[in-house]
Amino acid sequence: xxxxxxxxxxxxxxxxxxxxxxxxxxxxxxxxxxxxxxxxxxxxxxxxxxxxxxxxxxxxxxxxxxxxxxxxxxxxxxxxxxxxxxxxxxxxxxxxxxxxxxxxxxxxxxxxxxxxxxxxxxxxxxxxxxxxxxxxxxxxxxxxxxxxxxxxxxxxxxxxxxxxxxxxxxxxxxxxxxxxxxxxxxxxxxxxxxxxxxxxxxxxxxxxxxxxxxxxxxxxxxxxxxxxxxxxxxxxxxxxxxxxxxxxxxxxxxxxxxxxxxxxxxxxxxxxxxxxxxxxxxxxxxxxxxxxxxxxxxxxxxxxxxxxxxxxxxxxxxxxxxxxxxxxxxxxxxxxxxxxxxxxxxxxxxxxxxxxxxxxxxxxxxxxxxxxxxxxxxxxxxxxxxxxxxxxxxxxxxxxxxxxxxxx
Numbered sequence: 274x275x276x277x278x279x280x281x282x283x284x285x286x287x288x289x290x291x292x293x294x295x296x297x298x299x300x301x302x303x304x305x306x307x308x309x310x311x312x313x314x315x316x317x318x319x320x321x322x323x324x325x326x327x328x329x330x331x332x333x334x335x336x337x338x339x340x341x342x343x344x345x346x347x348x349x350x351x352x353x354x355x356x357x358x359x360x361x362x363x364x365x366x367x368x369x370x371x372x373x374x375x376x377x378x379x380x381x382x383x384x385x386x387x388x389x390x391x392x393x394x395x396x397x398x399x400x401x402x403x404x405x406x407x408x409x410x411x412x413x414x415x416x417x418x419x420x421x422x423x424x425x426x427x428x429x430x431x432x433x434x435x436x437x438x439x440x441x442x443x444x445x446x447x448x449x450x451x452x453x454x455x456x457x458x459x460x461x462x463x464x465x466x467x468x469x470x471x472x473x474x475x476x477x478x479x480x481x482x483x484x485x486x487x488x489x490x491x492x493x494x495x496x497x498x499x500x501x502x503x504x505x506x507x508x509x510x511x512x513x514x515x516x517x518x519x520x521x522x523x524x525x526x527x528x529x530x531x532x533x534x535x536x537x538x539x540x541x542x543x544x545x546x547x548x549x550x551x552x553x554x555x556x557x558x559x560x561x562x563x564x565x566x567x568x569x570x571x572x573x574x575x576x577x578x579x580x581x582x583x584x585x586x587x588x589x590x591x592x593x594x595x596x597x598x599x600x601x602x603x604x605x606x607x608x609x610x611x612x613x614x615x616x617x618x619x620x621x622x623x624x625x626x627x628x629x630x631x632x633x634x635x636x637x638x639x640x641x642x643x644x645x646x647x648x649x650x651x652x653x654x655x656x657x658x659x660x661x662x663x664x665x666x667x668x669x670x671x672x673x674x675x676x677x678x679x680x681x
Contacts, residue, residue: 279560281321281522282541285336295543305590315348321522322360322496333415353630355419358458360496361465364408378464381475391477396435417656427660450566453489461497476502492518517601527558574598641678
């Protein structure tokens with residue numbers, strides 16, 4: 274079994290606790306998660322966007338990092354077990370090149386077909402692509418701590434050669450019994466900017482493309498639901514074919530849709546105060562989600578916990594009656610394919626992502642880089658340097674060697 278603590282739309286601001294309208298709620302959230310963890314093991318923390326309110330470094334370093342560290346201490350999860358994607362509030366909309374981004378947005382939203390242009394923009398006109406990334410700088414500096422940075426983003430920041438193999442989303446695998454959950458972190462916010470009144474976004478094929486494999490269940494993690502995406506009908510058909518399980522944020526109301534695929538709309542843990550305690554039901558909420566191997570399918574159970582105000586400034590999280598579990602079919606013929614995979618020669622239970630995060634936290638990371646790649650050229654950009662180093666380690670299958678250097 275794998276169990277997620279799933280939250281979204283935290284909207285951290287640069288405020289002291291005395292002016293933070295959700296300071297008390299966060300204290301109650303930690304209490305409730307600690308209570309849950311006395312009887313259940315939480316394996317991962319999943320954040321579906323809007324970590325910050327305005328994509329500012331202080332919001333991540335002084336607020337979000339402390340918040341996540343508290344959850345890690347309570348759940349006993351490791352840093353590598355945190356997954357996140359950006360939301361529209363994770364952009365600094367005052368970043369440079371606003372006119373370039375405005376023209377890019379207008380072209381993308383009004384073009385008849387964009388799939389054949391977006392990746393080429395990344396590969397062939399990377400200077401323009403880099404300007405579209407600039408508002409995400411603080412977010413990606415933060416997300417790099419958890420290795421949730423797509424290869425294409427890191428290559429752009431590092432001015433590395435770009436190839437047709439580069440991914441525009443991040444992926445990671447989690448084992449559920451004999452099967453694999455393959456998480457795909459997808460950025461839906463490329464055209465979210467100051468001119469964003471209707472929240473309309475783009476989702477080119479290159480951002481969400483995935484292959485289907487025996488014994489693997491693809492799971493999409495995005496901020497914007499498809500109702501906000503240009504050409505929703507065609508994209509939804511493609512997404513439903515590729516991703517049996519889909520996570521979304523952005524809409525502040527928690528809900529679930531089951532129609533051939535399982536769509537989980539997170540709800541907001543900290544919606545703007547004016548939206549909460551009102552008729553539309555936008556109350557703070559988080560989810561505990563369980564994935565079990567059902568031998569031929571994966572069983573998914575969503576357990577929501579919703580906030581109830583007991584006074585003007587205080588309240589409690591109560592468990593809501595969960596909907597019936599959903600069964601995601603998996604091709605059982607994959608068992609043979611799974612059994613003949615080349616084993617990873619690492620200590621049992623240690624993943625490559627965990628090694629990467631442990632390396633980033635090591636005080637001897639620069640020394641290790643020099644030991645493994647004496648001619649490594651540093652770019653004075655932590656995200657870019659880490660990505661280049663890990664690319665070499667991955668291409669040459671040197672994770673065992675890296676693990677040993679870390680633990681010398």
